[in-house]
Amino acid sequence: MKRLLIAVIPLLFAASSAAAASSSWVETPGGDVRLVALPASADGTMRAVLDIRLHDGWKTYWRDPGGSGIPPSVAVTGATLTSVGFPAPKRLGDAETHYIGYDRPVRLPLTLDKAAGPITATVFIGMCKEICIPVQAELTVDASDESFANPLEEAAVADAEATLPHGAGNGFKPLSGAWAADGKSVTVRFEAPADGPLPDVFLSGSSSFEFGAASAARLEGDAYVAEVPVLHKPKVFDLAKDPIRLTVRAGEKTMESPLAID
Structure with a gap:
C-alpha cells in the first residue's frame, strides 16, 4: 500500500457458496470478484479464472505493483494451485503515487492440479480510486460432478487465457x-x-x-x-x-x- 493509500477502510471479508462451476459474485465498493472453474481433465488438471469486475474509475494491481500497492494473492484449498496468469499491465497513478496494474475489468487465469470436490480460493486484492480498499474474499466452486463445461464458463476461461502476453518470438x-x-x-x-x-x-x-x-x-x-x-x-x-x-x-x-x- 505505502504512499498510494490516501485512506484505508476495514478489510471486506466475504464468502460465496458453491454454485456449480461458478461462485457467486462477491460485491465490494470498487468492484466484484468471482471464481470460475471448468471440469477437471483426465489427468486431474483444471483451468479456472479469477474474474475481477472493476467499477468505473477503480483500479487494481499487477503481480508487482511497482513500489506502491497490494499484489494479488490467491490461496486454494481442495486443489493445488500451479500457476496464476497476468495480462500485461499499465502504468497508473502519477509521479508521486506511481503503481502498476489495471484500470478496467481483468481476468486472471488459474491452473489447478489434483482437484477433487469443492474448491475454495481465498483471494486478497487491492482496489483503488480516491481511496484504496484491501479486499479479502473466499470463493467456492464445485465442478466435480460436471461432465461437460458450461459454454459461458468455458468462454470466460478461454477469453482470460487469450489476454495473456505471448511468449518470445522473432522480433519480439x-x-x-x-x-x-x-x-x-x-x-x-x-x-x-x-x-x-x-x-x-x-x-x-x-x-x-x-x-x-x-x-x-x-x-x-x-x-x-x-x-x-x-x-x-x-x-x-x-x-x-x-x-x-x-x-x-x-x-x-x-x-x-x-x-x-x-
Whole structure:
C-alpha cells in the first residue's frame, strides 16, 4: 500500500457458496470478484479464472505493483494451485503515487492440479480510486460432478487465457539483462516491433523482489534499452530456479519471457 493509500477502510471479508462451476459474485465498493472453474481433465488438471469486475474509475494491481500497492494473492484449498496468469499491465497513478496494474475489468487465469470436490480460493486484492480498499474474499466452486463445461464458463476461461502476453518470438524477445554495479537497477535489452508506440517495460520476480517504474525505452541500433530500478533485492536468490520475467507492452502487442541477467 505505502504512499498510494490516501485512506484505508476495514478489510471486506466475504464468502460465496458453491454454485456449480461458478461462485457467486462477491460485491465490494470498487468492484466484484468471482471464481470460475471448468471440469477437471483426465489427468486431474483444471483451468479456472479469477474474474475481477472493476467499477468505473477503480483500479487494481499487477503481480508487482511497482513500489506502491497490494499484489494479488490467491490461496486454494481442495486443489493445488500451479500457476496464476497476468495480462500485461499499465502504468497508473502519477509521479508521486506511481503503481502498476489495471484500470478496467481483468481476468486472471488459474491452473489447478489434483482437484477433487469443492474448491475454495481465498483471494486478497487491492482496489483503488480516491481511496484504496484491501479486499479479502473466499470463493467456492464445485465442478466435480460436471461432465461437460458450461459454454459461458468455458468462454470466460478461454477469453482470460487469450489476454495473456505471448511468449518470445522473432522480433519480439528479450536479449539481455545486466545488474548495475550497485545492484540498484537492471538494464534490459530487447527486440520489439518498431512500427508502433515506444514499448513499455515491466519486470517481476519472486515475492522477495520488487521493481520500480522502468525508464522510457530508447532504440539503440536494432534493440530497445530501458533501465528498471530495483526497489528490493533479496540477499539469496536462484534465478535458474525462479527467473525474473520481462513483460513488454508495445501498443496492443504484448510479450512475456524469462530474462537472463548477467
